[in-house]
Amino acid sequence: MSGQNGRSLSARRYSCENCPLRPLPAFRAFEKQELVFVNGFKKGELTVDKGDTVLVEGSHSAHLYTVLSGWAFRYKLLPDGRRQILNYSMPGDLIGLQGSLMGEMQHSVEALSPMLLCLFEREALPELYRSHPGLAYDITWIASREERMLDENLLSVGRRTALERAAYLIAFISSRGRAVGLNGRTPVQIPITQQHLADTLGLSLVHTNKTIRKLMDRKLIFWRDGGCEVVDNERLKELARWEGLSEDRRPLI
Amino acid sequence: MSGQNGRSLSARRYSCENCPLRPLPAFRAFEKQELVFVNGFKKGELTVDKGDTVLVEGSHSAHLYTVLSGWAFRYKLLPDGRRQILNYSMPGDLIGLQGSLMGEMQHSVEALSPMLLCLFEREALPELYRSHPGLAYDITWIASREERMLDENLLSVGRRTALERAAYLIAFISSRGRAVGLNGRTPVQIPITQQHLADTLGLSLVHTNKTIRKLMDRKLIFWRDGGCEVVDNERLKELARWEGLSEDRRPLI
DNA sequence: CGGACACTTGATCGGTATCAATATACGTGG
DNA sequence: CCACGTATATTGATACCGATCAAGTGTCCG
Incomplete structure (x- = not known):
């Protein structure tokens, strides 16, 4: 499994002016002229398969991506293989900013589903900062948002506790998913395995399974088709003592 | 203890042109013209006492700070009082960027020692982005660095494990301290209590004490005058399986 | 049909939390 | 100067959460 097999640069299907994401209420409106610039900034689209590695720790990637569709996760490894998942990426999220700014990547990113990515060149960033301070500000904002999630x-x-942690994580992911329209009216299907949850929560696989099971017994979530669905987001948040996401509109680069 | 008592706005003792930090090898050189701008951006200096709250979760601070001297820590609380320390701030670090960009603070900052802070106005940020793209880039860089540490x-x-975690944390803090010259040739004295360590490591106070004791028995650190000193940073890093800080020069705003 | 993978479940072990008590230093008010 | 309270560090005993070990199930797919 995995590797970098399913990657392929495809023709552009979307110009930024008719981006399928931008109309969503989660994103703030852009000036016409900003849109034009971003459209020029975009160099192409990339499709990757589930399990593909998008970016790898230690590399110096020349690219920066915005997720158009699909899910991914960001993680770090210890030398003996222990893995910590740091965060998840979903439509509208920027991937690889750290690497673009600072050179070497210090984490890896792997696709959880087939993905469509907008591709930007790292070298174009200084020009963006020079000509569009508003967009530059947005990029800093996006970096701050990532920090807040961390x-x-x-x-x-x-x-x-383990139970609170699991409740928090699932509520968090599903809230983010809903904000970018990953549902229709059916609940968000989160395409992760229990191993992913375990590596995010800092728990063992077995204990994660038993913890998830408690959430299922309480009818807060259920597990189906190799993924997780939320039944009662409010009670998850309550259980986790989590306030929820702030609802501000955010920039989409 | 604590509170906001020792805060006071003082006259400017330092203009940015003769900033005591900037000559350090940890920081990159600035253009003359950047220096002039930053100097105008700086609105004053603030002194705070040990234990004072610099910024508080839920507030909308109009300010942004750079640490000139002293130590602080950034933390979040759960409703029942459980505390997680997220990171430490030391000379050269920016405090309050998240709040300045996004409005409401979602974490608090408390001084670990007397501090001297440079004060900037949040309202001046857009002007910085408009007129000095290089500095704007630097600010994004700084946000990315924080993310990397997180x-x-x-x-x-x-x-x-608990032992690795403690070793990592102490090596990390002391490496950062040394990089900004907090030593002379004597080891860095880290002005924290074991309760701070515990709340950073995600461990109980008692277990933290027993873990620290193992590090002391192995003569990797010792505890003196209500603070921690590193005896053997290399072996700490090895024990934690940590590679160390990247040595790039960084911007200082 | 066999093998890989994800998910389950029970038994046991051990790392960490919790409880409790003591020691020391420090500051403050009597 | 002493008495007291508070903060910090320390140590032992015990409890429990979560890790590890060991099987076993179901499903998909070559």
């Missing part, structure tokens, strides 16, 4: 994750792993 | 911390809390 803060909450760290709080969770450090101080919440 | 990634490593999350890996630690999620996947390292």
